[in-house]
Amino acid sequence: LYEQVDGTVPSIDSTEFHPLDEALDQVELKAAIRTLEGTCTQLCTTLAPPGHTAINLVQVYDYSCVRLAVRENIINILMDYPKGLHVNELSKEINVEPKKLSRIMRLLATRGCYSEVAKDVFASTRLSLVLHSENPVRHMVNLHAEPASKGGALIYENLKEPQTAYFYHPDHCPVMDANNKEGITGAFFDWMRQRDSTRESYHRLIQRLSIIMGSSAVLTQFPIDKYSTVVDVGGGIGAFSLPFAKMHKHVKITVYDLPKPLTQARMTQVWARDCPEAVQENRVEFSELYFFTQAPVPGQDIYYLRNIIHDWPDEESLVIPQNVRKAMGINSRPPPPYDYVVRQLNREQAALEASKFGATMAPEPMLPNFGVGNMRMYQQDVSMFMHNARERMLPEFLELSDAAGLKLEKIWDLSEACVLEYIAA
Numbered sequence: 375l376y377e378q379v380d381g382t383v384p385s386i387d388s389t390e391f392h393p394l395d396e397a398l399d400q401v402e403l404k405a406a407i408r409t410l411e412g413t414c415t416q417l418c419t420t421l422a423p424p425g426h427t428a429i430n431l432v433q434v435y436d437y438s439c440v441r442l443a444v445r446e447n448i449i450n451i452l453m454d455y456p457k458g459l460h461v462n463e464l465s466k467e468i469n470v471e472p473k474k475l476s477r478i479m480r481l482l483a484t485r486g487c488y489s490e491v492a493k494d495v496f497a498s499t500r501l502s503l504v505l506h507s508e509n510p511v512r513h514m515v516n517l518h519a520e521p522a523s524k525g526g527a528l529i530y531e532n533l534k535e536p537q538t539a540y541f542y543h544p545d546h547c548p549v550m551d552a553n554n555k556e557g558i559t560g561a562f563f564d565w566m567r568q569r570d571s572t573r574e575s576y577h578r579l580i581q582r583l584s585i586i587m588g589s590s591a592v593l594t595q596f597p598i599d600k601y602s603t604v605v606d607v608g609g610g611i612g613a614f615s616l617p618f619a620k621m622h623k624h625v626k627i628t629v630y631d632l633p634k635p636l637t638q639a640r641m642t643q644v645w646a647r648d649c650p651e652a653v654q655e656n657r658v659e660f661s662e663l664y665f666f667t668q669a670p671v672p673g674q675d676i677y678y679l680r681n682i683i684h685d686w687p688d689e690e691s692l693v694i695p696q697n698v699r700k701a702m703g704i705n706s707r708p709p710p711p712y713d714y715v716v717r718q719l720n721r722e723q724a725a726l727e728a729s730k731f732g733a734t735m736a737p738e739p740m741l742p743n744f745g746v747g748n749m750r751m752y753q754q755d756v757s758m759f760m761h762n763a764r765e766r767m768l769p770e771f772l773e774l775s776d777a778a779g780l781k782l783e784k785i786w787d788l789s790e791a792c793v794l795e796y797i798a799a
């Protein structure tokens with residue numbers, strides 16, 4: 375696949391991105407990586423003594439090391455030294471004791487993030503490039519390394535303490551409780567509303583995250599040509615809508631969100647720079663919509679909700695598609711897709727979902743959910759747990775869509791994220 379794109383296959387020491395790294399449609403590559411990661415980890419777990427694997431699961435400090443790398447912009451510094459920089463020099467630049475720093479750098483280099491080109495001399499690698507201050511992915515790294523990791527430390531207490539164990543409210547969840555000392559109140563999006571730079575980075579990040587999670591492949595995989603109007607509910611600054619508008623010039627798009635992300639979409643020039651024709655031709659409209667209390671414009675062809683339902687507990691999650699359903703009208707057949715369907719570990723159940731809706735399942739002897747090949751889905755579910763929200767399995771989606779008056783037609787598997795195609799029931 376790499377060779378087909380530009381004739382080269384990246385090595386662990388590659389120092390530049392490969393064109394495929396940022397391709398919108400990585401379905402084929404992601405399917406291969408899913409099998410590779412799932413198979414390699416399953417083989418290691420099968421063959422290694424369990425004590426070895428158990429310690430490997432918990433003795434993990436990578437995120438603390440990455441946190442240092444991000445906070446001190448180590449990659450920005452290393453990029454000025456293509457032949458590498460001695461740790462003593464690096465230590466002067468970031469004011470960290472050199473012997474301690476070299477140990478952190480070596481752990482990261484063992485992961486392929488930096489390379490040790492000579493003893494104690496470190497250089498950038500393709501993996502470390504995503505930690506650059508201009509790369510949006512680093513904001514996700516920051517969110518996981520800082521507020522999310524603090525929330526993760528409270529999961530056990532959240533499950534055991536009577537006041538939180540059976541409680542689902544987005545304002546009092548592990549991640550918010552753990553970060554309360556920093557004056558954070560309300561749910562995650564209230565916190566973001568109060569922090570302009572965090573929110574702006576977050577919305578830039580979502581654009582890149584949709585490639586990483588595979589959901590941007592909907593742009594090429596879903597048969598859009600027969601539709602002419604799209605509503606992007608909770609569309610942020612247009613992570614989906616902007617590439618969509620570039621690709622499908624016959625479609626009129628309405629992006630709905632809270633006031634501040636919409637202001638960012640209008641003011642940051644992101645549309646004017648990346649898709650000026652959509653703005654000039656009035657093919658895109660930005661509108662405020664509070665999705666718990668308001669329904670979008672009626673009678674449109676597609677109502678797209680990406681990474682929306684997973685942000686909320688069941689009670690709140692139901693209100694959003696119910697409001698969308700009101701807009702769909704009695705006779706319309708618009709498909710409103712969502713994404714990330716947590717896979718079944720039970721082979722019989724997985725086979726049922728595969729035959730009924732087209733969900734994919736790994737062949738034996740792999741675990742039917744592709745094992746660690748789909749690990750981000752399960753990690754993401756625990757991330758959402760920390761917000762008292764959740765990723766959902768298919769039966770949970772069906773329950774939600776039944777209650778909202780929607781009928782699931784088909785699952786489009788994009789090798790990680792999925793599109794669930796619904797019609798009005």
Ligand SMILES: C[S@@+](CC[C@H](N)C(=O)[O-])C[C@H]1O[C@@H](n2cnc3c(N)ncnc32)[C@H](O)[C@@H]1O
Nearest residue numbers: 563580608609610613631632663664665680681
């Ligand atoms: C995880 S982001 C998903 C963004 C976008 N759909 C995507 O996947 O690229 C969730 C979005 O929901 C928006 N949002 C949060 N609460 C909202 C509310 N009550 N009403 C409308 N939008 C809201 C956020 O501002 C944010 O843009």
